[in-house]
Amino acid sequence: MKDFEYANPTSVKAAVDLLSDSWGNTEVLAGGTDLITSMKQGLTEPTRLVSLKNIKKLQGISKKKGTLQIGAATTLSALAANGDVQQHFPALVTAIEGIGSAQMINVGTAGGDLFQRPRCWYFRQGYGLLGVYEGKSLIPEGDNRYHAIFGNAGPAYYVNPSSLAPALIALGASVSVVGDGGEREIKVADLHTTPSNTGQREFSIEPNEIAVAITIPMNGLKNATYEIRQRRGLDWPLVTASVAFKAGSIVSGTNVVLGHVAPVPWRSSAASAALNGKFVNAAAAAAAGEAATRGAAPLSKNGYKVQQVKVAVKRAILAANA
Amino acid sequence: MAKSAWPEANRRKQIGARIARHDGPPKATGAARYAYDMNPKGMLFAKMLQCPHGHAKVISVDASAAEAMPGVAMVLVEKDKDGEFPATTFDGAIIATVAATTEEIAEEALSAIEVEYEMREVITNDREHGLVSGRAAETGDAATVMDGAEVVSEGYYGLPTITHCCLESHGQVCEFRDGELYIWPSTQNVSGYAGSVRTAADLPNEKIHVDVQYMGGGFGSKFTAGPWGTACVEIAKATGKPVKLMLDRAQELKSAGHRPSNFGTVKIGLKKDGTITGFHSDVWGTNGQGRFAQRAMPYCLKEIPNIYTRSQGIVTNRGSVQAWRAPNHPQAAYLTMSALEDAAAKIGMDALEFLKKNLVFGDVDRKDYWAEELDIAAEMIGYASKAHPRGDKTPGNIKRGIGISFHLWGGKGGASACDLTINPTGTVGAKIGSQDLGVGTRTCIAQVAAETLGIPIDMITVEIGRNSYPASGASGGSTTIGGISTSTRDAATKALNVIMANVAPGLNVAPDKLEAWDGRIQEIGNPSNGLSWQDACKSLGQMALTKQGSNPTEDGTELTTADVGGVQMAEVSVDIETGIVTMENFVAVQDIGLIINEKLAESQVHGAMIMGVTWALYEECVYDATTGKMLNPDMEFYQLATLGDIGNFQVKLMDGEKYQSRGVIGIGEPPAISPGAAIGNAVANAIGVRVPELPLTPDRVLQALNEGGMV
Numbered sequence A: 001m002k003d004f005e006y007a008n009p010t011s012v013k014a015a016v017d018l019l020s021d022s023w024g025n026t027e028v029l030a031g032g033t034d035l036i037t038s039m040k041q042g043l044t045e046p047t048r049l050v051s052l053k054n055i056k057k058l059q060g061i062s063k064k065k066g067t068l069q070i071g072a073a074t075t076l077s078a079l080a081a082n083g084d085v086q087q088h089f090p091a092l093v094t095a096i097e098g099i100g101s102a103q104m105i106n107v108g109t110a111g112g113d114l115f116q117r118p119r120c121w122y123f124r125q126g127y128g129l130l131g132v133y134e135g136k137s138l139i140p141e142g143d144n145r146y147h148a149i150f151g152n153a154g155p156a157y158y159v160n161p162s163s164l165a166p167a168l169i170a171l172g173a174s175v176s177v178v179g180d181g182g183e184r185e186i187k188v189a190d191l192h193t194t195p196s197n198t199g200q201r202e203f204s205i206e207p208n209e210i211a212v213a214i215t216i217p218m219n220g221l222k223n224a225t226y227e228i229r230q231r232r233g234l235d236w237p238l239v240t241a242s243v244a245f246k247a248g249s250i251v252s253g254t255n256v257v258l259g260h261v262a263p264v265p266w267r268s269s270a271a272s273a274a275l276n277g278k279f280v281n282a283a284a285a286a287a288a289g290e291a292a293t294r295g296a297a298p299l300s301k302n303g304y305k306v307q308q309v310k311v312a313v314k315r316a317i318l319a320a321n322a
Numbered sequence B: 001m002a003k004s005a006w007p008e009a010n011r012r013k014q015i016g017a018r019i020a021r022h023d024g025p026p027k028a029t030g031a032a033r034y035a036y037d038m039n040p041k042g043m044l045f046a047k048m049l050q051c052p053h054g055h056a057k058v059i060s061v062d063a064s065a066a067e068a069m070p071g072v073a074m075v076l077v078e079k080d081k082d083g084e085f086p087a088t089t090f091d092g093a094i095i096a097t098v099a100a101t102t103e104e105i106a107e108e109a110l111s112a113i114e115v116e117y118e119m120r121e122v123i124t125n126d127r128e129h130g131l132v133s134g135r136a137a138e139t140g141d142a143a144t145v146m147d148g149a150e151v152v153s154e155g156y157y158g159l160p161t162i163t164h165c166c167l168e169s170h171g172q173v174c175e176f177r178d179g180e181l182y183i184w185p186s187t188q189n190v191s192g193y194a195g196s197v198r199t200a201a202d203l204p205n206e207k208i209h210v211d212v213q214y215m216g217g218g219f220g221s222k223f224t225a226g227p228w229g230t231a232c233v234e235i236a237k238a239t240g241k242p243v244k245l246m247l248d249r250a251q252e253l254k255s256a257g258h259r260p261s262n263f264g265t266v267k268i269g270l271k272k273d274g275t276i277t278g279f280h281s282d283v284w285g286t287n288g289q290g291r292f293a294q295r296a297m298p299y300c301l302k303e304i305p306n307i308y309t310r311s312q313g314i315v316t317n318r319g320s321v322q323a324w325r326a327p328n329h330p331q332a333a334y335l336t337m338s339a340l341e342d343a344a345a346k347i348g349m350d351a352l353e354f355l356k357k358n359l360v361f362g363d364v365d366r367k368d369y370w371a372e373e374l375d376i377a378a379e380m381i382g383y384a385s386k387a388h389p390r391g392d393k394t395p396g397n398i399k400r401g402i403g404i405s406f407h408l409w410g411g412k413g414g415a416s417a418c419d420l421t422i423n424p425t426g427t428v429g430a431k432i433g434s435q436d437l438g439v440g441t442r443t444c445i446a447q448v449a450a451e452t453l454g455i456p457i458d459m460i461t462v463e464i465g466r467n468s469y470p471a472s473g474a475s476g477g478s479t480t481i482g483g484i485s486t487s488t489r490d491a492a493t494k495a496l497n498v499i500m501a502n503v504a505p506g507l508n509v510a511p512d513k514l515e516a517w518d519g520r521i522q523e524i525g526n527p528s529n530g531l532s533w534q535d536a537c538k539s540l541g542q543m544a545l546t547k548q549g550s551n552p553t554e555d556g557t558e559l560t561t562a563d564v565g566g567v568q569m570a571e572v573s574v575d576i577e578t579g580i581v582t583m584e585n586f587v588a589v590q591d592i593g594l595i596i597n598e599k600l601a602e603s604q605v606h607g608a609m610i611m612g613v614t615w616a617l618y619e620e621c622v623y624d625a626t627t628g629k630m631l632n633p634d635m636e637f638y639q640l641a642t643l644g645d646i647g648n649f650q651v652k653l654m655d656g657e658k659y660q661s662r663g664v665i666g667i668g669e670p671p672a673i674s675p676g677a678a679i680g681n682a683v684a685n686a687i688g689v690r691v692p693e694l695p696l697t698p699d700r701v702l703q704a705l706n707e708g709g710m711v
């Protein structure tokens, strides 16, 4: 790890002012559970870290005008323990608990979860986010067992690592970010982008913007997340599905969002459409699961994920309705 | 005179007791100091530059910029015997070592070294025959081996290369002082370690002082200093400063040792009644660049009338192998036991009945043990009520199954010497140049000494981990407990005999009518004629008494033997929609001879079972085929089981006179052999098809289900 300057501002404005407008020069430090590893792996070599620890405004959870506002630096464990979150957003609680590590969720933050860098082993071993070696991506012919089955026409094959993002997207959440031009609101659904070259990052925020809060509408959607994990914890899932829908005699407003299957959290409009207008039962859930696999294009070693998508969606729908 | 033979069952207080590890508190509190914790004054930090390519020839190395950096003390560039840059045959091969005043400077300096490589062709694929390392080893006649079979069952099975993944990485701290070398390595070979750094140090063994009080796992990979150890010594010698060189996690996983892969086809010829008539195996695998042979096929059932085996190595650009907890046995067990249960399934016979029937082909020394252990394991796991033919027919997506495996090992104690000192106050010290890999060696030495002298265990001080103490063998092959318990018993007996001879006249009995019991030296059968241990020790006057004992003993008394067997049964549930395997129950029945410490012996088995769950379900070295890069040199993707993943364990150590009379036998390795086979068989029993390759990850499980038409 290279030497760096450690800045500890107490306001969002001061923090933004300390950030560079090009990626990698400076980095925002929240819990550090991802960033410090990335620095040790040499994936980023910032000259300055801007810590969010002492910015009060980024902490805490409150209700505001029919929404729940979550400070971006709220720890994952505080989020999962919040009464409103538990009552209204089980999809989030499952996503956090699944991380399966008290250490991780006591230190890791909601903002950090959304902006964590991909786990792709080609990326982590130094071939860049697109896994390029001698002008060509190693991933399509390499070991892609953990890679994307959607949105993988290239050049990106990695999967978005956040388990919170699919749940937040299903719930219609947005993030407010502050940069030198002031504050703006971005739908979580629009937060992640697919880079087309190795110089880009995979976010729609600017290098000198900071996420300050996450806003989730409290509109009574039934919701759940189902994760398929090989180990019980200390690991990312293979596939997740987060669903939210309006319950009535028949379902409407369904949002099915898949995690860990594409470079971005993957909204499955086919699955959502398949469930809308149905009574929730095993057959409808299975049909939605089937629909969710539409358009999947597995690589050489990750065909199993297609089957897992089917099951995760089915089980998430049934869990939301339970 | 007291004998060094083990005491009768009714004369044992310490031996067999469930005494907690003496090193537990220092480890839990952090007081235990490992190699990593040694920081002699003025120490340099050494870091290694490793080849990032799977296969290359080093053309040039320019270290001038690194050498010129402030704080850099030395850059050592690897050369082969002829002074040439080496051909690097795997991702992680060492190019150069930098020593600097801080870790950060050392790392910075590594990135300043410029290396020119000429790329060579990379081969990582060991699943198909590629480059062959040598002639195939072959036994038997392939043409006739299935003659007389009424049914032939055939299958393909495989296990990938895995690493030892020691939690404490390889490495050491060393320092030259007054022309002698002081070295704190992480090793499982205290007494023999000096030999592997002697050349680098240019010193005779007796001037090399090895000190290992605690170490964090070796599993067969830490017998010698390795290239990092010799580099560390060379730098310390050249700079005159203490040097620390510990591998980081990626280096540990890439270069500190692997277990060879095994893939192969196995055919079993049978009569319709389930009697095996012939065995045919064709196995290949890789151990990196070295020679490979799988000689343990068929596993356990060596007396099958007709046997053909073949094995052939594949040279690959993977890190080299080191002995891995029961070398070759886990692989042979997996290939053989999987094939046996597949054969039973093919003729519709219950697996347990099939195995018992064919134990007639087992090794004579063990087949009766296996028979008994199979019954006990079946009872423990509830086989009678849970067993079902292959494929759980219960409706729903969760399928349960049971799988079986059995194994064998030697485990006779290795060479060991112990100096046992009795002080005139009655306190006792034992010194052995052995090591405690975390298994409780210290505790067991104290127990044996206390038992022999009839005194409380807290009167014994045990010192191990230094090569200045009487030499004791490396901890490999499960030889430690037999070695150190024998040498301790022998030394304590000899010392006790001196005390008894001293006090016998005063008690008016012959020394051989005395016993050490309950803190007293007393007449056998007449305990009131005696004196306290402390009073007896006053007979030493001002001088402490030291006696040396050994394994083998000088008078030939055998306190340790070999040849254990063991049985394991696993019960799993499999979600056939997701391919996730969950460990439910895992039973290990193990014969072990005379148990020194039941709790620690069980703990050995637990450790082996956890390790076994890990390689059965998760562990695998993954390489990119184009570049030869190891893709998972970290503990995120090189996965080990967490406590939540291992299910319920039950351990039964065979005990009683029949077993105890065999003397002490080590069991570090045997319980690590069967897990893959037992768990693989349980999955096959649950889902109705064989998942041929370990680890049993969801992709492999779903693929097997698909190919078997099950989903």
Ligand SMILES: Cc1cc2nc3c(=O)[nH]c(=O)nc-3n(C[C@H](O)[C@H](O)[C@H](O)COP(=O)(O)OP(=O)(O)OC[C@H]3O[C@@H](n4cnc5c(N)ncnc54)[C@H](O)[C@@H]3O)c2cc1C
Pocket (backbone or CB within 6 Å): A027, A028, A029, A030, A031, A032, A033, A034, A035, A036, A052, A072, A073, A076, A095, A098, A099, A101, A104, A107, A108, A109, A110, A111, A112, A113, A114, A115, A116, A117, A161, A162, A163, A164, A209, A210, A211, A212, A234, A235, A236, A237
């Ligand atoms: C063993 C293990 C298992 C895990 N399993 C899972 C899992 O199953 N699912 C899952 O979703 N995650 C998982 N994680 C990831 C974990 O949740 C993240 O590491 C954590 O949430 C990151 O939070 P942090 O506060 O530590 O972020 P940091 O490491 O501090 O930051 C991560 C990134 O986000 C940026 N960042 C942080 N906060 C902000 C902000 N407010 N505005 C702008 N940028 C910001 C940082 O600059 C950095 O690039 C796992 C991690 C580990 C180590």
